Amino acid sequence: MMQFNPDNRGHFGVFGGRYVAETLMPALLELEQVYRDAARDPAFRAEYERLLRDYVGRPSPLYHAERLSAVYGAKVYLKREDLNHTGAHKVNNTLGQALLARRMGKRRLMAETGAGQHGVATATMAARFGMECVVYMGEEDIRRQAPNVQRMRLLGAEVVCVTSGTRTLKDAMSEAMRAWVSEVRNTFYVIGTVAGPHPYPEMVRDFQRVIGDETRRQILDMEGRLPDMVLACVGGGSNAAGMFTAFLDDTNVRLVGVEAGGLGLETGKHAASIAAGQVGILHGSRTYVLQEPNGQILNAHSVSAGLDYPGVGPQLALWADAHRVEYAPITDREAMAAFHELSRLEGILPALESAHAVAEARKRASALGPEGMMVVNLSGRGDKDLDTVLNYEPI
Amino acid sequence: MNRFEQLFEKVRKESRKALVGYLTAGDPDDAASLEVLRTAVRSGVDILEIGVPFSDPTADGPVIQAAACRALANGFDLRRILAMVSALRRETEVPVVLFGYANPFYRFGYDALCSEARAAGVDGLLVVDMPLEESDEFRAAAGREGLCWIPLIAPTTPPERARAILEVAGGFVYYIMVTGVTGERHEMAADVAEQVRAIRRLTPLPIAVGFGVSNGAQARQAGKSADAVVVGSALVRAAHDGKLEPLVRELRSALTN
Numbered sequence: 033m034m035q036f037n038p039d040n041r042g043h044f045g046v047f048g049g050r051y052v053a054e055t056l057m058p059a060l061l062e063l064e065q066v067y068r069d070a071a072r073d074p075a076f077r078a079e080y081e082r083l084l085r086d087y088v089g090r091p092s093p094l095y096h097a098e099r100l101s102a103v104y105g106a107k108v109y110l111k112r113e114d115l116n117h118t119g120a121h122k123v124n125n126t127l128g129q130a131l132l133a134r135r136m137g138k139r140r141l142m143a144e145t146g147a148g149q150h151g152v153a154t155a156t157m158a159a160r161f162g163m164e165c166v167v168y169m170g171e172e173d174i175r176r177q178a179p180n181v182q183r184m185r186l187l188g189a190e191v192v193c194v195t196s197g198t199r200t201l202k203d204a205m206s207e208a209m210r211a212w213v214s215e216v217r218n219t220f221y222v223i224g225t226v227a228g229p230h231p232y233p234e235m236v237r238d239f240q241r242v243i244g245d246e247t248r249r250q251i252l253d254m255e256g257r258l259p260d261m262v263l264a265c266v267g268g269g270s271n272a273a274g275m276f277t278a279f280l281d282d283t284n285v286r287l288v289g290v291e292a293g294g295l296g297l298e299t300g301k302h303a304a305s306i307a308a309g310q311v312g313i314l315h316g317s318r319t320y321v322l323q324e325p326n327g328q329i330l331n332a333h334s335v336s337a338g339l340d341y342p343g344v345g346p347q348l349a350l351w352a353d354a355h356r357v358e359y360a361p362i363t364d365r366e367a368m369a370a371f372h373e374l375s376r377l378e379g380i381l382p383a384l385e386s387a388h389a390v391a392e393a394r395k396r397a398s399a400l401g402p403e404g405m406m407v408v409n410l411s412g413r414g415d416k417d418l419d420t421v422l423n424y425e426p427i
Numbered sequence: 428m429n430r431f432e433q434l435f436e437k438v439r440k441e442s443r444k445a446l447v448g449y450l451t452a453g454d455p456d457d458a459a460s461l462e463v464l465r466t467a468v469r470s471g472v473d474i475l476e477i478g479v480p481f482s483d484p485t486a487d488g489p490v491i492q493a494a495a496c497r498a499l500a501n502g503f504d505l506r507r508i509l510a511m512v513s514a515l516r517r518e519t520e521v522p523v524v525l526f527g528y529a530n531p532f533y534r535f536g537y538d539a540l541c542s543e544a545r546a547a548g549v550d551g552l553l554v555v556d557m558p559l560e561e562s563d564e565f566r567a568a569a570g571r572e573g574l575c576w577i578p579l580i581a582p583t584t585p586p587e588r589a590r591a592i593l594e595v596a597g598g599f600v601y602y603i604m605v606t607g608v609t610g611e612r613h614e615m616a617a618d619v620a621e622q623v624r625a626i627r628r629l630t631p632l633p634i635a636v637g638f639g640v641s642n643g644a645q646a647r648q649a650g651k652s653a654d655a656v657v658v659g660s661a662l663v664r665a666a667h668d669g670k671l672e673p674l675v676r677e678l679r680s681a682l683t684n
Contacts (some may be wrong), residue, residue, distance in 0.1 A: 039560075041560050049560070049561050049562055050558060050561060051529055051556045051557060051558075051561055052485075052556055052558065053485070053486040053555055053558075053581070054558050054579040054580065054581045054583075054584060054592075054603070054605060055486075055555055055579075055581035055582075055583050055606050055607075056583075057558045057559075057560075057581075057583075057584070057588070058581075058583045058584060058585060058588065059583065087632050091485075134660075176503065196655070197483075202483065206483045206485050208609045209485040210485055210486070210487075210488075213485075213486060213606060213607055213608055214606060214607040214608065216583065216606055217583070217606065232667065257548065286577065310534075311555060312530045312533060312534060313529040313530040313533050313556070314483065315483070315485070319528070320534075323530070323534070324503070324536060325532065325534065326503050326504060326505065326535070327481075327531035327532070327534030327535065328481065328482045328499060328530075328532040329483050329526075330528070331484040371651070393602075
């Protein structure tokens, strides 16, 4: 069995760690301690699980997509995270972190967001627990994910427009970290993915692993065996980490992480940190990063705001180096085609992020054949992307 | 005696406080930046913190972010920054700290960087996003080249943690007076003297205080309990506006007597 848990300083092999300013270190050490205590506290677990059931609507269905299967040529199951309250997997994590914030006596939540799904999920929890909420979002993402901005505001959150850099997720995260340094004493920073400094990558994975744990039980109930392949899209990597963790020891299950290939890797306009990045240090951890040879961070590109990030969670980097997870890039155009195909064949509008995983499933299905079985994590719904889809003009 | 020790001995004899000046390397271009550094030293900066620009400066406020953007617009090469240090070193014995974020140093290679930095005349390193727990490898490389590892202590750092940080520190200690990013502020933190006294009980190293100091009056107040005062954003802004010399003179004079 391969060992994929971090050491006591949050290192996943050579990846991870806590590369932050000293001002934040005591807060991270405190958070780690609070998290360890909470994870051992049956009352905390019970409340988390109760709210996952009654408020989020879990378990989410595992759905046999018959018409998609017929076209793709293998048996395709979709894990319906899009049916969660707030429309994506992000809420599994924000619920957990909001409970931690309450445990620490913090009355204010802060988050960065790209597609806005994490921002909405954080704003939702702030409303649910009576907390203040501020969400940092790049100006470009505010434009392309306008419905989610409106949702956050309706939920009572303040959305701060970030105008530095490319005005997307990377810059929103940098700005959130700056704000956190200033407000660290009274604000809980809800990171939305398995990136950032320790303990976030481990903690977010733990809050998201319900996806894979459910899937594993559901597929065994329905099929009496494990799938041949499990696919998930990878931006920072939270839905992939949540899905894959349950299958890491099932070495006969192929795990495929799908990165955003943007306009194609050869164009340099993409967000495929594992396929085309080098090891570096960004936003608190050592991991694969899109960067110039001299260490300046490059701008990512993806049609999908949630994947538009030049780094990736450290455990996903370790899984790559350990050859436990394969990674493949899907271009904007391929993701867009998968969006339309899934909409027409199954009546499901997927998030553009999730459409990347669907597109990769299409490529790999025929090799598995009709007896083959794959699970695609449908991490979110596509309502937020209608503007992008309707205005998309392939280059 | 290293250059920090010499400098602090001299400053003590003159019964004044040292002025530590941060300036972003390559802002707005290499030639102008070298002139800015020369002006800073000539006008009275005692220790130079040469900022290595980074695309994602998560601990910096708007002034230093903008300076980094201007510098990066000309392309980035750590060797060009080291060449600036070499040029300065031929003219002055002012202690030089290379001040930056981890990734450009990591990509360059810690060993190569420390060896080339030492050869160029760098005296110390300050890596903003590399806390004690992540610094073993880089610190060891710095130690082999005789470079001082200058630590940050924050208002949020508890005493037992400060003790561990100070055990591996060299040159001087940088106490961040406020929880926040770099940048000028109207009001100074109230409990600085108390915090500085607490650090002094843990280390014989000189203590510099910084974050938020932008004029002579603030520098004098901040310097009361410390051995040195760091000024960053205000100098970067003044250099950009062509008003560096009068500001440095004001700060230097405020820290004398």
